[in-house]
Amino acid sequence: MPRYKALSAELDPCARQLVERLRQLKDHGELTMRHLAAKTGYSAKSWERYLGGTSLPPREALEALARITGADPVPLLALHEVAADTWDSRSARTAVDPRPATQERELEKGQEQGQGQEPEPVTLIGPTAPPAPAPAPGRIPHIALTAGLAALTVALLAALLLMLRLDGDVTQAAVAAPPSTAAASPSPTYTCRISRVDGSWSAGINKGRNDEIVYGATGADVAEAQCLLRRAGISPGGIDGMFGPLTLRAVKTFQQRSGLAVDGMLGPRSWKALRG
Structure with a gap:
């Protein structure tokens, strides 16, 4: 199996899961970059960016990869839809205005002239204003005072306005604050009641459902899977009904141990192995 570069820590969990799933499909199908380019219509360089996590693949590329590997494109497209928003926001944060080229050239020219020589003045193109008349020598201290x-008056007024605005925001936040957490409804609690029902293991939480669940899901189906993972000897953390990082790691460990595709998603095959 080829070694991939570590993904950037800035990637959203859904974007990271999408890239890892693409890598798994490529490795499972024993496809090279040339194979991907020939069978999907996207170049090998493009696939290197997609699998490296530096560029978000288009939906058509995902559908083409799913078609040639026999995978279900629906989970891929769902992850792509969520990852597209975070990818766009990350691209917007990295946009920086470049330094003007004329200013760079003038600075370099001044450095090359050496110590002891003054750089030539930079002429800026644009509208010019007539020079202000010089104040009379005797009025300079009065004007400065x-x-x-x-300036001091403006600064004091700005500080006063800022304090009044902050005080208003705090008052508004206190009025709009929700009731205390003590009055909020408690989170549901789950208890594992492991038993054999018609030859299959059950935790008695989700009435034997085998619906597909992925990272970020919550509810009784997740709690059922957590109980069955614990029965299999793999700790998912607490039985809290939240498909978080610990549960994701436990699912991948169980899939690898059971010879299944290590995609971190609990589908029909993974449920069957858990209940077997």
């Missing part, structure tokens, strides 16, 4: 008092 007046400007200082004006």
Whole structure:
């Protein structure tokens, strides 16, 4: 199996799960980058970016990969839809205005002239304003004092307005605050009651359902899976009905131990193995 580069820590969990699933499908189908390019219509360089987590693959590429590997495209497209939002926001955060090229050239020119020589003045193109008349020598202290008092007055007014605004925000937040957590409804609790029902293991929580659940899911189906994972000797953390990182790691460990596709999703095959 080829070694892939570690994925960026900035990737959203859904985007990370999408890339890992694409890698699994490629490895399971024993496909090379040339095979992917020939069978999907997307270049080998594009697939390197998709599998490296540096570029979000289009929906058509996911459907083509699912078609040639015989996989269900629906989970891939669902992960793609969630990952697209986080991918767009991350791209917007990394956009930075470049430094003007003319300013870079002038700085480099000034450094090359050496110590002791003054750089040539930079001429900026744009509308020019007439020079302000120089104040009379005797009025300079008076003008400086007046400007200082004006700046101090503006700063004090800005600070006062900021304090009034913060005080209003705190009051509004206190009025709009929800009731205390003590009055909120408690989270549901689950108890594992492991038993054999018609030859299959059951925890007595979700009435024997085998619905597909993925990372981020909550409820009785997740709690049922957590109980069965614990029965199999793999700790999913607490029995809290939340498909979090600990439960995801336990699911992948169980799938690897059972010879199943290690995709972190509990589908019909994984449920069958858990209940077997």
